[in-house]
Amino acid sequence: MNQQSNNKTREIEVTADxxxxxxxxxxxxxxxxxxxxxxxxxxxxxxxxxxxxxxxxLKGGAVAGHH
Incomplete structure (x- = not known):
């Protein structure tokens, strides 16, 4: 059985942690x-x-100098 579900776009905000x-x-x-x-x-x-x-x-934008 080939059942397809709707592809729901997700937006996730993450932090440097x-x-x-x-x-x-x-x-x-x-x-x-x-x-x-x-x-x-x-x-x-x-x-x-x-x-x-x-x-x-990324909350706060790009991270400068992240290692």
Missing amino acids: DLPLHCPTPAMLLWNSHPRVFLPIEATGEALCPYCGTHYT
Whole structure:
């Protein structure tokens, strides 16, 4: 059975404490998630997950000099 569900765009705001950022995040259900992918959000302050389309925004904007 091939059941499709609606793709709902998600907007998630993260902080510097959430870095390095990866999707799915620890708050997401893992049993139905895609493989973990790390997202480079530090330079631009925004990242888009290539698997699920979740848009992440870094609260406070880009991080200068983050190691």
